[in-house]
Amino acid sequence: MSTLHLGTRKGLFTLERRGAVYSIAHVDFLGDPVSMLVHDPSTGALYAGLDLVHFGAKLRRRDRGASEWTECASPEFPKDDEAKAMKTFWALEPDGRGGLWAGTIPGGLFHSKDRGATWVLNRALWDHPDRKKWMGGGADEPGIHSVCVHPQNPDDVLIAVSCGGAWRTLDGGKTWASAADGMYAEFMPPERRNEPAIQDPHRVSQCSADPNVLWCQHHNGMFRSTNRGGHWEELVGVGPSKFGFGVVAHPTDPKTAWFVPGVKDACRVPVDAKLVVTRTRDGGKTGEVLTKGLPQSHAYDIVYRHALDLTADGRTLAFGSTTGNAFVSADGGDSWSRVDAQLPPVYCVRFSG
Amino acid sequence: MPRVVFTSHLTRHVDAPLEHSVDGPDGSTVRGALDAVFARHPVLRGYVVDEQGALRKHVAVFVDAEPIHDRRSLSDAVAGGAEIYVMQALSGGSVA
Numbered sequence: 367m368s369t370l371h372l373g374t375r376k377g378l379f380t381l382e383r384r385g386a387v388y389s390i391a392h393v394d395f396l397g398d399p400v401s402m403l404v405h406d407p408s409t410g411a412l413y414a415g416l417d418l419v420h421f422g423a424k425l426r427r428r429d430r431g432a433s434e435w436t437e438c439a440s441p442e443f444p445k446d447d448e449a450k451a452m453k454t455f456w457a458l459e460p461d462g463r464g465g466l467w468a469g470t471i472p473g474g475l476f477h478s479k480d481r482g483a484t485w486v487l488n489r490a491l492w493d494h495p496d497r498k499k500w501m502g503g504g505a506d507e508p509g510i511h512s513v514c515v516h517p518q519n520p521d522d523v524l525i526a527v528s529c530g531g532a533w534r535t536l537d538g539g540k541t542w543a544s545a546a547d548g549m550y551a552e553f554m555p556p557e558r559r560n561e562p563a564i565q566d567p568h569r570v571s572q573c574s575a576d577p578n579v580l581w582c583q584h585h586n587g588m589f590r591s592t593n594r595g596g597h598w599e600e601l602v603g604v605g606p607s608k609f610g611f612g613v614v615a616h617p618t619d620p621k622t623a624w625f626v627p628g629v630k631d632a633c634r635v636p637v638d639a640k641l642v643v644t645r646t647r648d649g650g651k652t653g654e655v656l657t658k659g660l661p662q663s664h665a666y667d668i669v670y671r672h673a674l675d676l677t678a679d680g681r682t683l684a685f686g687s688t689t690g691n692a693f694v695s696a697d698g699g700d701s702w703s704r705v706d707a708q709l710p711p712v713y714c715v716r717f718s719g
Numbered sequence: 720m721p722r723v724v725f726t727s728h729l730t731r732h733v734d735a736p737l738e739h740s741v742d743g744p745d746g747s748t749v750r751g752a753l754d755a756v757f758a759r760h761p762v763l764r765g766y767v768v769d770e771q772g773a774l775r776k777h778v779a780v781f782v783d784a785e786p787i788h789d790r791r792s793l794s795d796a797v798a799g800g801a802e803i804y805v806m807q808a809l810s811g812g813s814v815a
């Protein structure tokens with residue numbers, strides 16, 4: 367993996383590796399917010415979700431080998447009493463069949479069979495009675511930010527919502543069941559603390575080789591599931607704090623994952639102003655705080671939920687921050703190098719081949 | 720015959736002419752005039768209005784230099800020789 371894409375508040379920055387160093391090779395959409403990116407290895411296409419402040423959310427696709435971007439369609443909400451309007455692409459994932467899932471703000475799940483040319487709202491989830499319990503989390507309206515497609519069975523999809531818990535389908539989206547048991551919400555009155563449909567999982571990541579294993583960075587805790595969302599256990603031994611946004615699961619080792627914690631929701635900066643990555647390699651019993659190469663004084667970088675990624679071999683990680691820093695590790699997080707650039711705030715980080 | 724002029728900021732995003740004349744009764748309201756333009760150049764629609772047909776939050780429309788009142792249904796009347804300007808509102812600037 368030698369190409370790294372950074373979606374930022376002011377454009378898409380593509381970095382190429384020369385030896386051990388990643389540097390900016392070209393810039394697309396300069397000046398425009400790029401909220402979401404995904405590379406589909408099955409088709410070679412790169413998709414970019416733009417959040418044009420004045421002109422709405424747009425999707426662009428660059429096909430394998432192409433230099434130009436093609437404008438795709440944007441999902442549309444139904445003309446009903448709610449009269450919702452598409453605001454932001456907050457998740458894009460290949461569906462395992464050459465198509466795409468899109469999670470949006472407001473909280474819609476859309477599917478495209480034709481690589482973004484047309485979109486269909488998943489009515490089963492939209493019409494689920496619990497969907498109206500969802501609340502804004504990070505944005506004024508709820509949003510779907512994580513879509514985990516089972517690598518061997520594309521009909522098995524788990525999504526996560528801020529704030530709306532997690533949901534799983536086993537039939538390609540015809541029916542959905544809650545998958546947030548075990549999570550708790552400190553931001554709710556006590557009697558609703560354990561209610562699944564109001565949980566705020568900030569990000570969910572699955573182990574590709576063992577997709578029963580899911581990791582979650584929640585608003586008030588880190589969690590792990592070993593039965594694909596049937597139940598979640600909090601990771602109480604992993605520090606230095608329990609608040610954060612990003613998490614990535616190791617692709618083949620179900621006991622390893624990485625987080626980038628912050629102090630807490632009311633103080634969104636690194637603990638003691640030291641930027642660290644937390645890695646667990648024992649299923650979340652304990653955590654290692656990784657600091658080598660990361661700023662350890664007066665660092666106020668926060669890493670958004672889609673701004674941490676790793677390669678399919680589980681060795682190279684990258685993350686970008688709200689302060690416009692980006693860091694890469696070629697050794698699983700043991701040591702980090704800062705990308706030599708003063709970037710806009712980073713929303714989304716994705717490797718592609 | 721109202722004239723519809725779009726902000727030049729759109730040229731960064733879409734390949735469509737920015738000045739249009741609208742004939743006949745279609746041009747008697749802002750909605751009618753814009754729909755007539757969108758029928759000729761469908762790519763413009765999603766940049767100006769959302770899927771519910773409402774004007775996007777940070778887009779401003781002026782008829783003869785006055786901002787329109789009805790941003791949801793775009794029912795403001797348009798006289799025969801009016802000029803309709805579709806602008807990038809400054810209200811979106813702080814996000815950048």
